Every structure is written in structure tokens, then in C-alpha cells.
Amino acid sequence: PADERNDGSGFWDFGTQARDSVSAPQTFTIKNVGSATLSGLAVVLDEDWDDDHFSITQPALTSLLPGESTTFTLAFAPLALGDLFGVVQILNNDENESPFLISASGSGVWTIQQWRQFYFGTSDNSGNAANSFDPNFDGVPNVVAYALGLHPLENSAHLLPVADPGDLEAGWLSL
Template sequence: MKIPLPGFALAISFFTTAFALAEAPGTYTPDIKVPEISVRQPGRTELVDGFTKVSFGEVERQTSSETKTFTIKNTGLATLTGLAITRAGANKTLFTVSALGKTSLAPGKTTTFTVKFKPVFVGFKHAVIRISSNDSDENPFDIRVSGVGVKK
């Protein structure tokens, strides 16, 4: 559709083949169905990819911290697939991560995983929990974790 503009030798063309008509007249909303990962920890708001820091606090060396549970939810309109968790960083072995309950999530569905910190030596330790998926803008989804090993 071309709309002539009075007084101008210009016409604006609208191509609507890839868009669905929205409720409001004259506006268009893309009809795109994509997966969207959302990660939460109980008692917290949604975590932010790469920015959220989760601290396990001070933990006596050779003992495990309390378990922290994280929930992954697909808030998108397509299936979230390829879910997998890895650890990165110099202290990654000090953070134990459970297996995911599911590796694929339909829209609105969730799965959980847990993390524990068990320091071997005293001092500040940190790592990254990395969640891979088919989310187009948060793959991988990184959670920065840390803890301090203390003497018994």
C-alpha cells in the first residue's frame, strides 16, 4: 500500500506480509514466535544475564554450603530447546551443579537446578554458571557465583 503525502514527491510503502494486524487500527505487531529464557532464584526477582551475582557467603572449607535452587522458565511463545548447564572460571570445580530436570521447555513451562559451594582452601572464590539454549539473545545465560572459604 502506498500513501501519497501532499506537497511531497515521496510515497511511503508498507509491506504487511510478515506481520499480523494488531487490535489498534493502523498499527502492526510482528507475528514472531520465539523462545525466551527467564531464570529466577527463590525470593529474588528475575536474574539478569551476565550481571546477576549470587553469593554463597562464608563457608567453612571442606564443607558444603546451603543449596541454592534456580528456576528456568520459558516466557516465550516457542519451545526453548538445547538446555544444558556448564561451569566456567578458575574455581568452577568448587561449585557443584545438579542436572536439569528437562532439556526442553514448552512456552510457560519450568525446570530447576541446584548449586552448592564447597571450598577447599580459604579465600574468595568465584565462577560462572552457564546455561545454553536456543534463546536468540541470551545464549548462553550466565550467572556469576561466588563464596568465601574460611577456616574451621
């Protein structure tokens, strides 16, 4: 299949993920394509890389007969900002491919950068994604749309909170 990986050649890029949040887990299948039982299956993260920014679930099966398969998941959970790299090791009893390696990467960003990436395709504070820019000219700049959880590309001025005249004191408006 197109997504079949060879030892050391597999690479998974999680893209950007807000710091202190967890990506959708990605499922990987381990299939025994050999003629002998594949045993001692365990999935670990290589401690020489940014292993604390990734999380795994162990496969349900630790031994596979020929033709059998099991799955594990890998998620990106950045605790820092910037480009982060991890190496997944699939331990087993295969003398030629233990551990089987899969590289993973992702970029930890601030929450607002993730928001910009989602709506504008970039995490940079520039152009249409700039904090002060109002891409649909509704009077609500991006930073306000972000802070209030509004869609920056849809007219959202009518969704802004309106002050109760009773909240006005000495000409000041309190929101």
C-alpha cells in the same frame, strides 16, 4: 518478580563456608517466557573461573514449552581458603541469551572461622570472637568451646568433662 535475573546481571553470594564442606544448595528456576520451545538446556560451570569450588545439579527437563519451567541447584564447596568466584552458564537454543550467565561467589574459611561467623558475626580472631576470649565469663574460652562443640555464649562450664580421681597419676590429670 523481585528475584528475576537478566542475563549477566545475576549474582549469588554464598558468604563464608568452611573449607572441604558443602553449603546448602540454592535452587534456581529456568522459565521459558518466550513463544518458542526452549531446548538444549544444560547447566555448566565456566572453567575460566574457580569452577571446582561449586557444584550443580542438572535441570530435570532439557526442553521447555512456552510458560514451562524447570530448576537446577548450585552449591558452594570450597576446596581452598579465600574469595572464590564462579560463573554458571545456562546453555540453550535462544540465539540472544545462550549461554545465560549467573555469577557466584563465596569465601572458603577454616572451620573455626565458620564457627566464629555463626556465633559472633565475624570470622576474625578478635574481640568477642577471639580464641582466648570468654564472652560469657564462665571460665571456658572460645577455643575450648569450639573444640568441645559447646555454645560459646551460653554457660557451658558444667558441661566440661570431669576427671575420674582414678585417672590421676603423679599429680597429672589425663583427659
